[in-house]
Amino acid sequence: MTVQTATAPGRVTEESERAKAENTLGRQLVLPAIVLMMVVTAFPMLRALYLSLFDYSLTAPDDRDFVGLSNYWTALSDSLFWRDTANTVMIMVVTVAVELVIGFAFAMVMHRVIFARGVIRTSILIPYGIITVVSGFAWQFAFSNSNGFVNGWLPFMGDDFNWFAQYDSSIIAIMASEIWKTTPFMSLLLLAGLANVSEDMLEAAKVDGATWWQRLYKVILPNMRAAIMVAVLFRALDAYRIFDNIFVMTAGANKTESISFLTYRQTVEQFQLGIGSALSVLLFLSVLVVAFLIVKLFRVDLAQARQE
């Protein structure tokens, strides 16, 4: 009798102690990662928020005047900010849409291919792994009218056409480099999604007389929804941050500047830390808005993206 009453509460405390120990160990193990991520992002971001309230330039570091929100007002009332934001959104929408279509076609081929699987997958990883700057140079020289081959290969283009002389053709060249480099990533994510579409269901649809298009729209796409949405979310936010290709290919000439490029130029080239910080905060907020809109509009399952 006494033995029984002694063991029951004993086991409970032992279990809760175990849970407690597990809780402590878990927290200890994630601590270094959390601290590092916070030190390099959250802390500097708070500092940017603080600096954005000052008129602060590295060329005159000692006159740091508190100016309240006027840096934000300067940025938001400047048509340059809105032009660059519109340009960035345009690049994001076009590149992600094109990548989604081409990436899906590539994923379908890779899913069905039986021979030379290794060769295909090895080559698809090359654009993924290549340095964006290198991709930018390769495409810049390819489009160049003095040393490139694009004008010669396109039958409707004059040999002397200068792709980097005006906005339309410059932005096409920039998007070509961006799309080339990131489509493989998209297609690998979609390939993982395709692997989850059950073959039995496809077979059943075929037996019921569904055409290829019907099978695509009614069976394959709905079953891949989660994978597509996560791929779109990641790629769209990545495209919104476009910087490397623009820096290398046009350096922002002909109004091809993106919002990231504008922020960089204010800080590093013009040493305007006050307005640069305000732009940093605005860039961060606009990414949050874009992320929020994508998650809400397409009803992306964030638990999926978070891997819960």
Place this chain on the structure above:
Amino acid sequence: MNMTKNRVGIVIGCALILGWCLLPVAWIISLSFKSQEAITNGSPGFFPSSGTGAGWKNYEDVLKDDQFKHAIFNSIGISLISTVLSVIIATLAAYAIARLEFRGKRFVLTTALVIAMFPVVSLVSPLFDMWRTFGIYDTWLGLILPYMSFTLPLAIWTLSAFFREIPWEMEQAAQVDGATSWQAFRKVIVPLAAPGVFTAAILTFFFAWNDFVFGISLTSTENARPIPAALSFFVGADPFNRPASLLAAGAVVATIPIIVIVLFFQRKIVAGLTSGAVKG
């Protein structure tokens, strides 16, 4: 009939994929063999026209260039150090996420997701200022810290996806035999998890090797400037006429490590990318 039509479609699809992936790479290799005189005079066309080939001259020039040599050395050193440190920290975190119940797990996952989406350029201004104050501007450490924190989300996802697949009964068996949680982790799980860790390391290395934003804004000399930044500043003697073929040779050299890694570890990278980013 239908089968052969399908097969033809797949062959054409494969040819398109190969062309898509390899054509620009072939182009930059071909460009690197055009002579510098031909570039100055203008030499349109995919291949060097006859008589204007440069042989290995561009490669010799690039590898003789001190700035380029420094940049390669910086890139290899910085990328390797950040990869090792990031993967160690991510392994600990991913183990906790995959295996342990603790308060704050959601917080870790959300932080990782936010950081994966973070616009890196918005950190340029504050980090530029902070690193100058701390005296780590234009040093290896000044790049290693941001590389580590921005590769952690990818490494944590990849690793926790791998860790969920591990047969954890073995860990319990070890614990029944008297091992502590920590011993079970070190002696049983680490050897099983090694392939996943390796994949995370490759993806992390790619990120660090590819970075450009931090590379140009947090360095000012060849002291720490990595290869993408060095390539973008590499203008040669005449800034109005970029030495395209020399740059191409430099670009090819900078791409060789990536191609070697891809050739050897193709299967692991694909597994890591697909399990790490989308599951279910």
